Amino acid sequence: MIRPARVKVVEVGPRDGLQNEAQALPIEIKLRLVEDLAEAGLAVVEAGSFVSPRWVPQMAASAELYQRLRRRPGTAYPALVPNDKGLEAALEAGVAEVAVFIAASDGFSQKNIACSVADSLTRVGPVIRRARERGLLVRGYVSCVVACPYDGATDPARVADLSAWLMDQGCYEVSLGDTIGIATADQVRRLIGAVAQKIPREDLALHFHDTYGQGVANILASLEEGVAVFDSSVAGLGGCPYARGATGNVATEDVLHLLHGLGIETGVDALKVARAGGWISERLNRPNGSRAGRALLAAG
Ligand code: HMG
Ligand code: MG
Numbered sequence: 001m002i003r004p005a006r007v008k009v010v011e012v013g014p015r016d017g018l019q020n021e022a023q024a025l026p027i028e029i030k031l032r033l034v035e036d037l038a039e040a041g042l043a044v045v046e047a048g049s050f051v052s053p054r055w056v057p058q059m060a061a062s063a064e065l066y067q068r069l070r071r072r073p074g075t076a077y078p079a080l081v082p083n084d085k086g087l088e089a090a091l092e093a094g095v096a097e098v099a100v101f102i103a104a105s106d107g108f109s110q111k112n113i114a115c116s117v118a119d120s121l122t123r124v125g126p127v128i129r130r131a132r133e134r135g136l137l138v139r140g141y142v143s144c145v146v147a148c149p150y151d152g153a154t155d156p157a158r159v160a161d162l163s164a165w166l167m168d169q170g171c172y173e174v175s176l177g178d179t180i181g182i183a184t185a186d187q188v189r190r191l192i193g194a195v196a197q198k199i200p201r202e203d204l205a206l207h208f209h210d211t212y213g214q215g216v217a218n219i220l221a222s223l224e225e226g227v228a229v230f231d232s233s234v235a236g237l238g239g240c241p242y243a244r245g246a247t248g249n250v251a252t253e254d255v256l257h258l259l260h261g262l263g264i265e266t267g268v269d270a271l272k273v274a275r276a277g278g279w280i281s282e283r284l285n286r287p288n289g290s291r292a293g294r295a296l297l298a299a300g
Contacts, residue, residue, distance in 0.1 A: 004228035006265040008044065009255060010175070010205060011037050013280075015046040015059070015080055017237025017248055021284055024058045029283050030065055033276060037234060038072040040272035042252075046099065046231075049080035050089040066093035078139055082113055087127050091134060098131050099175075100124045101141040102166070104159045107150025108143055108179065121165065128169040140166030141207065145176040145191060146183040156194035164198040173203055175231055178218070181211030181247060185221035192225040205229035208250045210236060210289075215250025216258050223262070230255060235277035236289025251290030253277055271296055 014034050018025065034047045047069065048062030062079060069077065078097040081087045090098055102120050103109040109117045131138050144151075145159045163174040176191065183191075188206070195204060206222045206229070208215040219230055232255045238248030256270040274296035281288040288294050 001224060001226045003223045003262065004226065004264065006228065007223070007259050008205075008229045009042060009252060009259075009266055009268055010044040010046065010229060010231045011042040011234060011252055012046045012207070012231045012249055013037070013233035013235065013237045013252065015049055016231075017233040017235075019049065019056050019058050020238040020248065021058060021286075023284070024060070025283065027061050027064055027068070029280075030061070031068060033234075033280050034065070034077070035070055035072075036276040036279070037273065038075040038077075040276060041266075041268040042273070043074065043267065044076045044078065047077045047079060049082075050086035050093075050095075051080065051082050063089055063093040066090070066095050076137070078137075080141075081127065081131075083123055084127060084130070087131055091136075095136070097137040097139065099139040099141060100127055100131075100166075100171070101143060102162060103143040103148070103179075104154045104162055105144045105148030105151040108148045111150065112143070117162075125169050128166075128171060132170040138171050139205075140169075140171035140174045141177055142166070142174060143177040143179045146178050146187050147180060149180055156191045159191060160195045160198040163195050163204075167199050167203060173205055173229065174199065175205040175207045175229075177207040177231075178209055181209030181215070183208070183218055184212075184214055185217050188218045188221045189225055192222060192227060196225075201226040202228070205231060207231035209238075209247060210250045211247045216254050219250065219255060219258060223264070234273055234290075235281045235293055237280065237284075248289060251277070251293060253290040253293035253296065257292040 049059045053060035079095045081098045232252040233249035236248045236251035274293040277293040
Protein backbone atom coordinates (compact mmCIF):
# COMPACT_ATOMS: atom_id res chain seq x y z
CA MET A 1 0.00 0.00 0.00
CA ILE A 2 1.22 3.54 -0.78
CA ARG A 3 2.17 5.65 2.21
CA PRO A 4 0.00 8.72 2.79
CA ALA A 5 1.45 12.01 1.50
CA ARG A 6 0.13 13.94 4.49
CA VAL A 7 -0.33 12.91 8.12
CA LYS A 8 -2.29 14.46 10.97
CA VAL A 9 -0.38 14.40 14.24
CA VAL A 10 -2.63 14.55 17.31
CA GLU A 11 -0.70 15.97 20.24
CA VAL A 12 -1.84 14.31 23.46
CA GLY A 13 0.99 15.37 25.80
CA PRO A 14 -0.98 17.95 27.81
CA ARG A 15 -3.58 15.25 28.62
CA ASP A 16 -2.19 11.70 28.27
CA GLY A 17 1.29 12.90 29.23
CA LEU A 18 0.59 15.23 32.14
CA GLN A 19 -2.15 13.01 33.64
CA ASN A 20 0.62 10.56 34.50
CA GLU A 21 3.34 12.87 35.72
CA ALA A 22 3.90 12.70 39.46
CA GLN A 23 3.28 16.39 40.07
CA ALA A 24 0.34 18.54 39.00
CA LEU A 25 1.65 21.63 37.23
CA PRO A 26 0.47 25.22 37.76
CA ILE A 27 -2.18 26.25 35.26
CA GLU A 28 0.05 28.93 33.67
CA ILE A 29 2.57 26.27 32.66
CA LYS A 30 -0.11 24.03 31.15
CA LEU A 31 -1.60 26.95 29.26
CA ARG A 32 1.74 27.94 27.80
CA LEU A 33 2.46 24.33 26.80
CA VAL A 34 -0.85 23.95 24.95
CA GLU A 35 -0.49 27.36 23.28
CA ASP A 36 3.12 26.70 22.21
CA LEU A 37 2.17 23.32 20.71
CA ALA A 38 -0.67 24.86 18.71
CA GLU A 39 1.69 27.65 17.61
CA ALA A 40 4.10 24.96 16.32
CA GLY A 41 1.39 23.98 13.82
CA LEU A 42 -0.17 20.96 15.52
CA ALA A 43 -3.78 21.01 14.34
CA VAL A 44 -5.08 18.93 17.25
CA VAL A 45 -3.92 19.38 20.84
CA GLU A 46 -5.77 17.30 23.43
CA ALA A 47 -5.56 19.69 26.33
CA GLY A 48 -7.28 18.10 29.33
CA SER A 49 -9.90 15.75 30.71
CA PHE A 50 -13.11 16.04 32.71
CA VAL A 51 -12.76 12.93 34.84
CA SER A 52 -13.02 12.35 38.57
CA PRO A 53 -10.33 14.45 40.30
CA ARG A 54 -10.00 11.65 42.84
CA TRP A 55 -8.94 9.30 40.07
CA VAL A 56 -6.73 11.72 38.15
CA PRO A 57 -5.83 14.76 40.28
CA GLN A 58 -3.45 16.10 37.60
CA MET A 59 -6.40 16.98 35.35
CA ALA A 60 -8.47 18.70 38.04
CA ALA A 61 -7.88 22.19 36.61
CA SER A 62 -9.08 21.35 33.09
CA ALA A 63 -12.18 23.60 33.33
CA GLU A 64 -10.05 26.63 34.15
CA LEU A 65 -7.58 25.69 31.42
CA TYR A 66 -10.27 25.59 28.73
CA GLN A 67 -11.82 28.81 30.00
CA ARG A 68 -8.53 30.69 29.81
CA LEU A 69 -7.03 29.05 26.71
CA ARG A 70 -6.26 31.44 23.84
CA ARG A 71 -7.40 29.37 20.89
CA ARG A 72 -5.59 29.46 17.59
CA PRO A 73 -7.93 29.46 14.58
CA GLY A 74 -7.83 26.11 12.83
CA THR A 75 -6.64 24.18 15.89
CA ALA A 76 -8.89 21.68 17.69
CA TYR A 77 -8.51 21.17 21.44
CA PRO A 78 -10.42 17.97 22.33
CA ALA A 79 -11.01 17.04 25.98
CA LEU A 80 -11.45 13.53 27.32
CA VAL A 81 -14.80 12.78 29.01
CA PRO A 82 -15.85 9.49 30.67
CA ASN A 83 -19.54 10.16 31.37
CA ASP A 84 -22.38 12.71 31.32
CA LYS A 85 -20.97 14.63 34.23
CA GLY A 86 -17.71 15.10 32.33
CA LEU A 87 -19.56 16.09 29.15
CA GLU A 88 -21.58 18.75 30.97
CA ALA A 89 -18.45 20.16 32.60
CA ALA A 90 -16.67 20.24 29.24
CA LEU A 91 -19.58 22.07 27.61
CA GLU A 92 -19.63 24.62 30.40
CA ALA A 93 -15.90 25.23 29.91
CA GLY A 94 -16.41 25.95 26.19
CA VAL A 95 -14.99 22.71 24.78
CA ALA A 96 -15.92 22.14 21.10
CA GLU A 97 -14.66 18.57 20.74
CA VAL A 98 -14.58 15.65 23.17
CA ALA A 99 -12.96 12.24 23.19
CA VAL A 100 -14.58 9.19 24.77
CA PHE A 101 -12.67 6.07 25.75
CA ILE A 102 -13.41 2.39 26.09
CA ALA A 103 -11.09 -0.59 26.48
CA ALA A 104 -10.83 -3.86 24.58
CA SER A 105 -10.25 -5.75 27.84
CA ASP A 106 -12.34 -6.01 30.97
CA GLY A 107 -9.35 -6.02 33.31
CA PHE A 108 -8.15 -2.61 32.15
CA SER A 109 -11.68 -1.21 31.97
CA GLN A 110 -12.28 -2.14 35.62
CA LYS A 111 -9.03 -0.47 36.74
CA ASN A 112 -9.50 2.64 34.60
CA ILE A 113 -13.21 3.39 34.91
CA ALA A 114 -14.52 0.85 37.46
CA CYS A 115 -16.79 -1.13 35.13
CA SER A 116 -16.71 -3.88 32.50
CA VAL A 117 -16.40 -3.12 28.78
CA ALA A 118 -20.09 -4.02 28.25
CA ASP A 119 -21.18 -1.65 31.02
CA SER A 120 -18.94 1.09 29.65
CA LEU A 121 -20.75 0.91 26.30
CA THR A 122 -24.09 1.61 27.93
CA ARG A 123 -22.52 4.68 29.55
CA VAL A 124 -20.50 5.96 26.60
CA GLY A 125 -23.12 5.48 23.85
CA PRO A 126 -25.50 8.13 25.28
CA VAL A 127 -22.53 10.46 25.96
CA ILE A 128 -21.58 10.31 22.27
CA ARG A 129 -25.15 10.91 21.13
CA ARG A 130 -25.70 13.81 23.52
CA ALA A 131 -22.40 15.40 22.56
CA ARG A 132 -23.35 15.18 18.87
CA GLU A 133 -26.80 16.70 19.62
CA ARG A 134 -25.02 19.61 21.31
CA GLY A 135 -22.92 20.16 18.19
CA LEU A 136 -19.64 18.66 19.41
CA LEU A 137 -17.28 16.50 17.42
CA VAL A 138 -16.48 13.22 19.15
CA ARG A 139 -13.31 11.16 18.87
CA GLY A 140 -13.28 7.58 20.20
CA TYR A 141 -10.44 5.69 21.84
CA VAL A 142 -10.06 1.95 22.30
CA SER A 143 -7.38 0.97 24.84
CA CYS A 144 -5.32 -2.21 25.13
CA VAL A 145 -5.75 -3.04 21.45
CA VAL A 146 -2.84 -5.49 21.36
CA ALA A 147 -2.53 -6.62 24.96
CA CYS A 148 -3.81 -5.81 28.44
CA PRO A 149 -1.66 -5.83 31.58
CA TYR A 150 -4.35 -7.87 33.37
CA ASP A 151 -6.00 -10.01 30.68
CA GLY A 152 -3.11 -10.74 28.28
CA ALA A 153 -3.39 -10.74 24.48
CA THR A 154 -6.32 -8.93 22.85
CA ASP A 155 -8.28 -10.44 19.96
CA PRO A 156 -8.07 -8.03 16.97
CA ALA A 157 -11.65 -8.99 16.04
CA ARG A 158 -12.85 -7.53 19.36
CA VAL A 159 -11.03 -4.29 18.62
CA ALA A 160 -12.63 -4.21 15.17
CA ASP A 161 -16.13 -4.66 16.63
CA LEU A 162 -15.60 -1.97 19.26
CA SER A 163 -14.19 0.45 16.67
CA ALA A 164 -17.19 -0.11 14.42
CA TRP A 165 -19.47 0.43 17.41
CA LEU A 166 -17.82 3.79 18.21
CA MET A 167 -18.23 4.95 14.59
CA ASP A 168 -21.88 3.82 14.56
CA GLN A 169 -22.56 5.85 17.69
CA GLY A 170 -21.27 9.02 16.01
CA CYS A 171 -17.49 9.27 16.44
CA TYR A 172 -15.64 10.78 13.47
CA GLU A 173 -12.41 8.85 14.14
CA VAL A 174 -11.25 5.94 16.28
CA SER A 175 -7.84 5.95 17.93
CA LEU A 176 -6.44 2.49 18.67
CA GLY A 177 -4.33 2.60 21.83
CA ASP A 178 -1.40 0.31 22.52
CA THR A 179 -1.75 1.47 26.09
CA ILE A 180 1.16 -0.55 27.46
CA GLY A 181 3.46 0.04 24.49
CA ILE A 182 4.16 -3.61 23.87
CA ALA A 183 3.10 -4.05 20.23
CA THR A 184 5.53 -4.92 17.45
CA ALA A 185 5.13 -4.15 13.76
CA ASP A 186 3.54 -7.38 12.51
CA GLN A 187 0.96 -7.30 15.31
CA VAL A 188 0.13 -3.76 14.29
CA ARG A 189 -0.30 -4.77 10.65
CA ARG A 190 -2.60 -7.64 11.64
CA LEU A 191 -4.61 -5.35 13.89
CA ILE A 192 -5.10 -2.71 11.19
CA GLY A 193 -6.03 -5.42 8.69
CA ALA A 194 -8.72 -6.72 11.07
CA VAL A 195 -10.13 -3.30 11.95
CA ALA A 196 -10.12 -2.18 8.31
CA GLN A 197 -12.61 -4.94 7.56
CA LYS A 198 -15.14 -3.03 9.65
CA ILE A 199 -14.25 0.65 9.22
CA PRO A 200 -12.34 2.60 6.55
CA ARG A 201 -8.62 3.14 7.19
CA GLU A 202 -9.19 6.90 6.80
CA ASP A 203 -11.23 6.85 10.01
CA LEU A 204 -8.41 5.24 11.99
CA ALA A 205 -5.72 6.74 14.20
CA LEU A 206 -2.99 4.82 16.01
CA HIS A 207 -1.93 5.71 19.54
CA PHE A 208 1.37 4.15 20.55
CA HIS A 209 3.06 4.24 23.90
CA ASP A 210 6.81 3.72 23.70
CA THR A 211 7.49 1.34 26.59
CA TYR A 212 9.46 -1.13 24.48
CA GLY A 213 10.86 1.51 22.11
CA GLN A 214 8.68 0.35 19.20
CA GLY A 215 6.60 3.48 18.68
CA VAL A 216 8.34 4.81 15.58
CA ALA A 217 8.66 1.33 14.01
CA ASN A 218 4.96 0.75 14.63
CA ILE A 219 4.10 4.06 13.00
CA LEU A 220 6.08 3.09 9.91
CA ALA A 221 4.17 -0.20 9.77
CA SER A 222 0.87 1.70 10.15
CA LEU A 223 1.79 4.17 7.40
CA GLU A 224 2.41 1.24 5.12
CA GLU A 225 -1.07 -0.01 6.03
CA GLY A 226 -2.54 3.32 4.88
CA VAL A 227 -3.09 4.98 8.28
CA ALA A 228 -2.59 8.76 8.25
CA VAL A 229 -3.37 9.89 11.82
CA PHE A 230 -1.08 9.34 14.82
CA ASP A 231 -1.25 10.39 18.45
CA SER A 232 1.97 11.40 20.17
CA SER A 233 3.21 13.29 23.17
CA VAL A 234 5.76 16.12 23.25
CA ALA A 235 8.99 14.99 24.96
CA GLY A 236 7.38 11.53 25.35
CA LEU A 237 5.59 12.74 28.47
CA GLY A 238 3.55 10.34 30.54
CA GLY A 239 3.04 6.76 31.58
CA CYS A 240 -0.05 4.88 32.69
CA PRO A 241 -1.13 4.47 36.32
CA TYR A 242 -3.02 1.25 35.52
CA ALA A 243 -0.26 -0.38 33.47
CA ARG A 244 2.84 -0.83 35.57
CA GLY A 245 6.09 0.08 33.83
CA ALA A 246 4.32 1.63 30.83
CA THR A 247 6.00 4.80 29.60
CA GLY A 248 4.53 7.80 27.86
CA ASN A 249 3.34 8.04 24.30
CA VAL A 250 5.80 7.91 21.46
CA ALA A 251 7.42 11.37 21.38
CA THR A 252 6.03 13.90 18.92
CA GLU A 253 9.54 15.05 17.97
CA ASP A 254 10.57 11.46 17.10
CA VAL A 255 7.42 10.97 15.02
CA LEU A 256 7.99 14.24 13.15
CA HIS A 257 11.59 13.23 12.37
CA LEU A 258 10.32 9.98 10.84
CA LEU A 259 7.50 11.61 8.88
CA HIS A 260 9.52 14.53 7.55
CA GLY A 261 12.37 12.18 6.65
CA LEU A 262 9.92 10.14 4.57
CA GLY A 263 8.83 13.32 2.79
CA ILE A 264 5.39 13.23 4.45
CA GLU A 265 3.80 16.62 5.13
CA THR A 266 2.54 17.44 8.62
CA GLY A 267 2.37 21.24 8.70
CA VAL A 268 4.27 21.12 12.00
CA ASP A 269 7.50 22.94 12.84
CA ALA A 270 9.65 20.24 14.50
CA LEU A 271 12.06 22.71 16.11
CA LYS A 272 9.22 24.60 17.80
CA VAL A 273 7.88 21.31 19.17
CA ALA A 274 11.37 20.38 20.38
CA ARG A 275 11.65 23.73 22.18
CA ALA A 276 8.28 23.13 23.88
CA GLY A 277 9.50 19.64 24.82
CA GLY A 278 12.74 20.93 26.32
CA TRP A 279 10.87 23.61 28.21
CA ILE A 280 8.23 21.32 29.73
CA SER A 281 10.85 18.69 30.67
CA GLU A 282 12.68 21.36 32.65
CA ARG A 283 9.47 22.48 34.36
CA LEU A 284 8.83 18.85 35.36
CA ASN A 285 12.44 18.37 36.36
CA ARG A 286 12.61 15.17 34.31
CA PRO A 287 14.82 14.07 31.42
CA ASN A 288 13.54 14.94 27.95
CA GLY A 289 12.03 11.65 26.68
CA SER A 290 12.50 12.47 22.99
CA ARG A 291 15.77 11.53 21.32
CA ALA A 292 14.97 13.63 18.26
CA GLY A 293 14.02 16.51 20.56
CA ARG A 294 17.34 16.32 22.39
CA ALA A 295 19.23 16.17 19.11
CA LEU A 296 17.36 19.14 17.63
CA LEU A 297 17.97 21.22 20.76
CA ALA A 298 21.65 20.29 20.85
CA ALA A 299 21.99 21.33 17.20
CA GLY A 300 20.42 24.71 18.10
P1 HMG B 1 -16.73 5.93 39.96
O1 HMG B 1 -16.08 6.10 41.28
O2 HMG B 1 -17.28 4.59 39.60
O3 HMG B 1 -17.81 7.06 39.67
O4 HMG B 1 -15.68 6.35 38.86
P2 HMG B 1 -19.17 7.45 40.34
O5 HMG B 1 -20.13 7.78 39.25
O6 HMG B 1 -19.56 6.46 41.40
O7 HMG B 1 -18.76 8.82 41.08
C1 HMG B 1 -17.82 8.87 42.12
C2 HMG B 1 -17.43 10.30 42.39
O8 HMG B 1 -16.77 10.86 41.24
C3 HMG B 1 -18.61 11.22 42.65
O9 HMG B 1 -18.17 12.24 43.55
C4 HMG B 1 -18.88 11.83 41.31
O10 HMG B 1 -19.54 13.08 41.38
C5 HMG B 1 -17.47 12.01 40.78
P3 HMG B 1 -18.49 12.17 45.12
O11 HMG B 1 -19.98 12.19 45.19
O12 HMG B 1 -17.90 10.87 45.61
O13 HMG B 1 -17.81 13.38 45.66
N1 HMG B 1 -17.42 12.04 39.31
C6 HMG B 1 -16.82 13.02 38.60
N2 HMG B 1 -16.17 14.14 38.96
C7 HMG B 1 -15.68 14.92 37.97
N3 HMG B 1 -15.83 14.64 36.66
C8 HMG B 1 -16.47 13.53 36.26
C9 HMG B 1 -16.99 12.67 37.25
N4 HMG B 1 -17.68 11.52 37.19
C10 HMG B 1 -17.94 11.14 38.45
N5 HMG B 1 -16.59 13.27 34.97
C11 HMG B 1 -15.23 7.39 36.73
C12 HMG B 1 -16.02 6.32 37.48
C13 HMG B 1 -15.40 7.10 35.26
C14 HMG B 1 -15.78 8.76 37.07
C15 HMG B 1 -13.75 7.30 37.17
O14 HMG B 1 -13.33 5.98 37.11
C16 HMG B 1 -12.84 8.15 36.34
O15 HMG B 1 -12.90 9.38 36.37
N6 HMG B 1 -11.95 7.49 35.56
C17 HMG B 1 -11.08 8.22 34.64
C18 HMG B 1 -9.75 7.56 34.59
C19 HMG B 1 -8.89 8.26 33.58
O16 HMG B 1 -9.00 9.46 33.32
N7 HMG B 1 -7.97 7.49 32.98
C20 HMG B 1 -7.07 8.01 31.99
C21 HMG B 1 -7.73 8.27 30.68
S1 HMG B 1 -7.85 6.84 29.61
C22 HMG B 1 -6.31 6.73 28.88
O17 HMG B 1 -5.41 7.44 29.25
C23 HMG B 1 -6.11 5.82 27.70
C24 HMG B 1 -5.92 6.59 26.39
O18 HMG B 1 -4.80 7.42 26.44
C25 HMG B 1 -5.74 5.60 25.23
C26 HMG B 1 -4.67 4.54 25.50
O19 HMG B 1 -3.50 4.85 25.76
O20 HMG B 1 -5.06 3.38 25.42
C27 HMG B 1 -7.15 7.44 26.08
MG1 MG C 1 -2.66 6.72 26.11
